Each structure stands twice: as structure tokens, then as C-alpha cells.
Amino acid sequence: xxxxxxxxxxxxxxxxxxxxxxxxxxxxxxxxxxxxxxxxxxxxxxxxxxxxxxxxxxxxxxxxxxxxxxxxxxxxxxxxxxxxxxxxxxxxxxxxxxxxxxxxxxxxxxxxxxxxxxxxxxxxxxxxxxxxxxxxxxxxxxxxxxxxxxxxxxxxxxxxxxxxxxxxxxxxxxxxxxxxxxx
Numbered sequence: 698x699x700x701x702x703x704x705x706x707x708x709x710x711x712x713x714x715x716x717x718x719x720x721x722x723x724x725x726x727x728x729x730x731x732x733x734x735x736x737x738x739x740x741x742x743x744x745x746x747x748x749x750x751x752x753x754x755x756x757x758x759x760x761x762x763x764x765x766x767x768x769x770x771x772x773x774x775x776x777x778x779x780x781x782x783x784x785x786x787x788x789x790x791x792x793x794x795x796x797x798x799x800x801x802x803x804x805x806x807x808x809x810x811x812x813x814x815x816x817x818x819x820x821x822x823x824x825x826x827x828x829x830x831x832x833x834x835x836x837x838x839x840x841x842x843x844x845x846x847x848x849x850x851x852x853x854x855x856x857x858x859x860x861x862x863x864x865x866x867x868x869x870x871x872x873x874x875x876x877x878x879x880x
Contacts, residue, residue: 701827702789705770711823713774713815719784722760722773726780727753734803743841744801763787770823774802774816781807784816786824786833794831796824813844817851825879832878838863839871853877 710720734740735751749755763771769787773780781804789796798820802813824830835853837844853875862872 702767702770705823705827706764710775711772711819713812713819716777717812717815718775719772719816719819720775721764722771722780722783724757724760726773727756727760728780731756731780731803734805737803740801740803740805743838743844770820770828772816772820774812776804776807776812779804782812782816784813784820786820786828786830789824789828789830794829796828796830796833798824798833798835813847814850817847821851821877830879832876834877835875837873837875838865839873840865845873845875848875851877852880 706721710718712718732751732753735746735756738747741747760771763769763785766787768789768791769785770789771783771785771787774782774784782800782802784798784800786796786798798817800813800816800820802808821833824833833853834856835848837848839858854877855873856876857874859872859874861869863870
């Protein structure tokens with residue numbers, strides 16, 4: 698499986714639809730727009746990223762870690778050559794054949810176009826058919842209705858709720874845990 702993971706990281710872009718691809722993020726992709734959306738409170742409001750200021754160096758370190766990782770598949774989502782988001786399977790547990798899924802559409806101009814759903818669908822297909830995974834999990838803040846919808850559209854089901862898991866603003870919110878197994 699690790700050899701397959703390495704091939705996926707180095708392989709050709711995964712086509713989502715014309716001009717929309719998933720591919721490994723390279724240092725040249727660390728643009729001012731990428732840094733800006735990683736620091737935009739509206740974009741990262743449902744992520745732990747909201748607690749940190751991110752620099753180009755922080756992003757470079759992270760993409761280098763993902764490139765070297767034997768347990769993570771991390772792709773950028775690109776519209777033509779513009780980097781508009783990310784999607785990740787990881788940490789992949791090859792013993793139990795499981796992985797966590799995370800994603801973000803950083804370009805607000807691309808929100809509501811079904812791009813997250815396409816990226817998730819592609820990563821699920823890669824996880825199940827190419828990596829031999831038997832379960833993929835994701836978690837969302839209960840208030841993140843858009844993320845819940847996109848997971849449910851991709852046949853993820855609610856497996857549990859962690860009550861009052863996150864501090865969101867001045868209130869506590871639940872974590873909704875989703876899972877999906879192969880068809």
C-alpha cells in the first residue's frame with residue numbers, strides 16, 4: 698500500500714471535470730491567495746486553523762511533511778492552474794485499512810459549485826479502490842451544515858456525536874462523526 702501511496706503522490710493529476718484537478722501541492726503553489734485564505738476567519742471558521750496565523754513558511758513545512766509522509770495523501774484542488782482548496786486522506790492506518798478525510802475550499806468564488814463533493818468522491822474512490830481501505834471517517838462541527846451536506850451527498854453516515862466537543866465563539870458545539878465503508 699505504501700508503494701501505491703507514493704505512486705499516487707507522484708502520479709498524474711486526478712481529473713474531477715474539465716479544468717478541475719487534484720494533484721500534489723508543490724512549493725510554487727504557495728501563492729499569496731493560498732496564504733490569504735488560510736488566514737481568512739470566514740474560510741477557516743470550522744477548522745482548528747482558525748487559532749493560528751499561517752505564513753508561507755508554515756505552509757511549506759506542512760506540504761513537505763505531507764510529501765514525505767507514509768500515511769497521508771494530500772492534494773491541492775486546482776481550477777486550471779489556480780489553487781482553490783485541499784483534500785486529504787490521513788492519517789491512513791494500513792493495518793486497520795482506515796483513514797480520516799479532511800477538505801477545504803479556500804476560494805470563496807468556488808463555493809457552492811459542487812467542487813468539495815467531487816474532491817471527496819475522488820478521494821473516497823482512491824481510498825477504497827487503490828489503497829484498499831475499508832473505512833473512511835470525517836468529523837464536522839455541528840453548525841457546519843454545508844460540510845454535513847457534502848459528506849451525506851457522498852454516502853457518509855452519522856456514526857456518533859460528541860456533545861459539546863468544540864468551543865466555537867462563546868458557545869460549545871457538538872462534533873458530528875461520519876463514516877463510510879465500501880459499497
